Amino acid sequence: MIGYIARRAFGGGGGGGLSAAKLSLLPESALLPLKRDGLDPVDWLRDHRESGGISRIKLPLGVTVWLVSGYDAAKSVLGATATFSNDFRQLAGAVGFGEDENPGGLGFSDPPDHTRLRRVLTPEFTGRRLSRLVPRVQGIVDEQLDAMAAAAEKGPVDIVAMFALPVPSLSICELLGVPYEDRADFQRLSTARFDLGDGAEASLAAVNDSLPYLRGIVERQRVDPGEGLLGRLVSDHGEEFTDHELAGIADGLLTGGLETTTSTLALGTVILLNHPEYVTMLREDSAAVDPFVEELLRYLSVVQVAFPRFAREDVEVAGQLVKKGDVVIPSLSGANRDATLRAAESAEMEAFDPRRGVVRHLAFGYGIHRCVGAELAKLELRAAFPALVARFPEMRMAEPPADLAYRKYSIVHGLDRLLVDLAP
Template structure:
């Protein structure tokens, strides 16, 4: 990137804030956001990358087709293979890397459009609405069981509510047998928290998914895998077996982890802001609006996947060179005072001057989150029914004693102990 940065923002200054990203990410991205429109920083392997943390800047990068998700889309091999190289350093076999680094999220242009067209119908508003009664049933079953998990009157809502609900929902939607969901939960947790054993975790997960897909080829059911097997685009193209397996893996992993952590973060936010919780209890009809504000204020996904400039790009506030690696801080944009009045304040009655979604927690542009409607619907049901069933719900420890995982790019609680 050339010039057009403010206040002499330098790489050294940006790197000084790196340790803060895992301990206090909102403060870290606030520092970067106020320092310059784009800040240079070094990746773990030493490659130069840029962080954009202002609301307008985030939207402009995510919506600009000149930024690719796949470094292979950059002409001349100018872009660093950051994601694949990171997996190699962790010892992941070369044959397994594509299942995490060659997904819908890593595709561009015609390839991305083709994959997205084939899977989008499964997440239509009609399909999501139809899932409502089943989500309510799964939610009520988990709430019914909460007292059984209480030790000394304390229950971990993360383990016994926030995590199992989305894995059951996406598992049923995709077509994973209920008996296998605990194993899926262990695998996906290991992918997040035990990266040194990445290969040992991913191989059985890939093998299992191949078996599941092949079984649906022989015995189709009423599930997403069966729909994807039958799906064809306007040219009669369909997903290959490897594309199917990769799609199922990415949908299940993405479809439960982020939603689970958003539900947990939302409960924490409401319990630590009693005036907002009181407003919501007094008017349950505020729930859809509250979920949107909670997504802005405490969404678990802090940064986007890396983007790569496919050519020299001038955005007015900065010029990126072909091959530059750029990540956008969704959290920084969601707390940008240039876009939101008093952005650090949680306000479930917050009104915006537009009918569209203003926060950036689901991204923007062509890679806008495929499961956004499903995630919102799950959260609305989960929070509504939990609060209705447990009017005295409260944290079991002081808020400052809660532990957060130091996971790059995510804001995740380690536990959420409550008294029902």
């Protein structure tokens, strides 16, 4: 994804951000699509969308890069597999990376490689297959709420560290079938991706450390396959994939499903803290949960930009000629605020309105590269928010809103800390 390219080009690290020491190398126009004003994209992105929705981003990568921010244009680019490539090998030559730096996975592959990976993963993420995880995910949520209640006896608790991060991390453990004796290490690696206290390089090192660790789990699954995703892939498709590929699949699920869900849980909690009427709504109406989650995904759009697309041929996008070899980056946070999505009776798309009805947002992408773990993320969010407000209906912020630790210039927008008081 663009975050990978940015980290390689500018020396950034984890947590969805870029190295502060190298930000000065980037022009302001390149950073604005990644900037937020609290929960909202900066006004520049709305102005960009309304003035045509496509412009060049000046990056010192030796390649022409276009930002697309309108819904229709972004959706068309995301869905045009024949016209745009995701294959890292095409991007590598353009920006000077070696083939050995290929991050791999679904996001950086085209058919037929993408088709091969997607074919075996898609059945694992159907509603029917994921339903077996519902009791365990609910149990994880309840366990974390118990831990929060115990910690609250000593003062404010950090929602990010005690709830938003462990819920998806432990849920991914359940999905993959990570043995219980390995889960402490899995949690440590997951948490280290977010720990920027030792600098971005330390966070990136934690990401790099995860692949050998996951390969070790795969090797053990080869000997004794479990009931989780890795065990089933080994049993059903073991001859089709190397240990490196299976570890890459697991790492892709960790990378794609951890930070994004963590950020949505944290930022969604900010919305609830600022709007007690939504707390009441979730407590009193179980039917309100699904539309609340869908609107949260659209409004927050924590993944701000999609994987870069490499034009295979000259093509017109939003009235602009994009030449063969150019890179196009769809802005998901921009597209999901497009006024064309507004239903007649709903609020403006710049506002949060959980009663607006179904909106076909692009928070998970679109087309063959739509996030394979979308239903797992929704399952976690649907379990977490009602349980949180039922357990702590009088939860409130323990720090001034102006002090909230929103990320700056982030690929995945979020909070690194959210202190709350749980006691009445």
